[in-house]
Amino acid sequence: MDKKYRILIQEKNCKQCGICSYLCPKEVLAQSVGECPTVVNPGACIGCRLCAMRCPDFAIEVEVVQE
Amino acid sequence: MANYQDYMLFDKLPHTWCAGCGHGIILQAIAGALAQQELDKHDVALVSGIGCFGRVDDYLDLNCMHVTHGRALPAATGIALANPNLKVLVTMGDGDSTTIGGNHLIHCARRNVNLTAVIANNYNYGQTGGQYSATTPSGSITSTSVYGHIEPGFDICSLAAAAGASFVGRSTPYNPVQIRNLIQQGMQTEGFALIEILDTCPTHYGRLNKFGDAGHMLEKVHKMTVPVERAEKMTAEELEGLFLTGVLVNKPREDYYTRYQKIIDRLCTEENA
Numbered sequence: 001m002d003k004k005y006r007i008l009i010q011e012k013n014c015k016q017c018g019i020c021s022y023l024c025p026k027e028v029l030a031q032s033v034g035e036c037p038t039v040v041n042p043g044a045c046i047g048c049r050l051c052a053m054r055c056p057d058f059a060i061e062v063e064v065v066q067e
Numbered sequence: 068m069a070n071y072q073d074y075m076l077f078d079k080l081p082h083t084w085c086a087g088c089g090h091g092i093i094l095q096a097i098a099g100a101l102a103q104q105e106l107d108k109h110d111v112a113l114v115s116g117i118g119c120f121g122r123v124d125d126y127l128d129l130n131c132m133h134v135t136h137g138r139a140l141p142a143a144t145g146i147a148l149a150n151p152n153l154k155v156l157v158t159m160g161d162g163d164s165t166t167i168g169g170n171h172l173i174h175c176a177r178r179n180v181n182l183t184a185v186i187a188n189n190y191n192y193g194q195t196g197g198q199y200s201a202t203t204p205s206g207s208i209t210s211t212s213v214y215g216h217i218e219p220g221f222d223i224c225s226l227a228a229a230a231g232a233s234f235v236g237r238s239t240p241y242n243p244v245q246i247r248n249l250i251q252q253g254m255q256t257e258g259f260a261l262i263e264i265l266d267t268c269p270t271h272y273g274r275l276n277k278f279g280d281a282g283h284m285l286e287k288v289h290k291m292t293v294p295v296e297r298a299e300k301m302t303a304e305e306l307e308g309l310f311l312t313g314v315l316v317n318k319p320r321e322d323y324y325t326r327y328q329k330i331i332d333r334l335c336t337e338e339n340a
Contacts, residue, residue: 012080012081013080013081015081015085015086015087016086017086017087017269017280017281017282018087018280018281018282019087019281019282019285021282022280022281022282022283022286023282023285023286050243053092053095053096053099053243053244054092054240054241054243054285055091055092055095056084056087056088056089056090056091056092056240056281057080057081057082057086057091058075058077058080058091058095
């Protein structure tokens with residue numbers, strides 16, 4: 001079975017820079033100006049973790065929920 | 068297996084840097100490089116200078132020293148010579164490493180002191196309002212060069228390579244995995260290792276030079292680079308204005324401490340003979 005992922009966003013640390021939603025290769029995250037990102041398409045996540053590694057504010061974590 | 072989070076002080080977050088600043092990405096990559104090597108925290112010493120990137124030490128759970136502007140390398144040299152078993156990391160910005168501390172950088176590379184310098188080059192003095200530094204590219208706008216910068220900028224990697232560094236690498240925050248691996252490789256190389264990161268400053272440099280928001284700037288800086296392997300097949304014209312990324316120099320040579328110790332050993336033997 002394909003792996004499933006959960007994206008956790010810590011709004012406390014997020015500065016709404018928009019890097020994660022702009023550079024997500026699968027458009028899992030969406031964001032409007034001045035707001036924290038929201039997970040709009042969790043099923044499309046491939047678990048590349050680029051959002052977590054490119055988040056300058058340590059506000060995103062990607063967890064495996066099902067293998 | 069160790070995780071980058073083991074080396075971080077999460078209670079200090081959110082950090083001081085602006086929204087979209089690449090420094091946070093490099094900070095995570097530094098912690099990731101330590102985790103990848105499963106280093107004991109007490110075997111690592113981190114020295115940082117003044118500037119935005121000098122604040123890195125506030126967020127890492129390591130033995131840190133925050134020193135005066137441009138003098139991170141002399142302080143780190145002292146640590147590396149006093150305790151050669153330590154892995155010494157130096158975090159500097161472009162102002163710290165090439166503008167105010169430029170002389171220390173070339174002499175540290177020439178002496179080949181066993182330490183790893185991580186330089187976040189964001190082409191301006193971000194903390195004081197975006198003045199130009201020694202790496203600001205010619206023609207670009209900063210708060211002190213509003214009609215375009217007249218001077219050409221330093222190429223930090225070529226400078227370190229010419230001065231004799233053992234290891235030189237370059238990356239951008241677009242590739243956090245590459246930064247992590249370069250830092251790890253640099254730390255495992257004998258002698259002076261320098262990793263330059265072409266950083267993003269969307270607040271000052273990016274805004275004045277029309278790079279767009281944080282995500283666009285990250286992508287545009289990435290497009291200014293070409294991997295060194297691919298560059299070998301390109302002509303000089305195609306490479307015009309592009310920065311090479313990856314491992315640029317990997318020529319380990321005997322470090323300063325080893326050579327100093329050899330003299331001590333030789334003199335002790337002669338004295339006892």
